[in-house]
Amino acid sequence: MELRADIMVDINDDAKDGGYRRVEVLTGPGRRRKWSEDDKARIVAETLRPGTVVADVARRWQVSSQQVFTWRREMRRAAVAPLSFVPVVAETPVRAPEAALPLPAPPSIEVGVAGAVLRVTPGTDVDLLTAVLRAIRASAA
Known part of the structure; x- marks a missing residue:
């Protein structure tokens, strides 16, 4: 300079x-x-x-x-310049053969009580679940 x-x-x-x-x-x-x-x-x-x-x-x-x-x-x-318009182009998705798709795991809830992990799936009997949770709690005490 x-x-x-x-x-x-x-x-x-x-x-x-x-x-x-x-x-x-x-x-x-x-x-x-x-x-x-x-x-x-x-x-x-x-x-x-x-x-x-x-x-x-x-x-x-x-x-x-x-x-x-x-x-x-x-x-x-x-x-912070405004974004310009970007067009959306829809294409037909390519479908994979249904046999190749793995079945999704059923949704579940995991409950950790007294060092134990309990997995609860939909449709579990409420009375059975209550009894199991009480038994885990009692064994931890």
């Missing part, structure tokens, strides 16, 4: 003192820079770290704080 210093000398007559001189030294690049998207993303990511001051990051990269805030705003907008 090339740095150059521009010196501007301003001489004006002042009615009281007979004149003054002002010298202004500008440092940094003297032209507009083109930042790549990767560089912009790297700079913005650096500003998003906890405890980071945007002005410090901008100074380190020799860019204005306002420019960094603009990049952050642009990236935030791009992240």
Whole structure:
């Protein structure tokens, strides 16, 4: 990165003192820079770290704080850009032979009581289930 210093000398007559001189030294690049998207993303990511001051990051990269805030705003907008329309195309599903499909296991409920696991399937007799649960509880006590 090339740095150059521009010196501007301003001489004006002042009615009281007979004149003054002002010298202004500008440092940094003297032209507009083109930042790549990767560089912009790297700079913005650096500003998003906890405890980071945007002005410090901008100074380190020799860019204005306002420019960094603009990049952050642009990236935030791009992240929440509305989704475009995607058409849905329905196709006829290819069916596998029925003999090749495994039968689904019947749904069950697993109950853990006193270190024992009891699997209960639909249709289990309620009285039998109650008796088994009482027996497990009694044996644990």
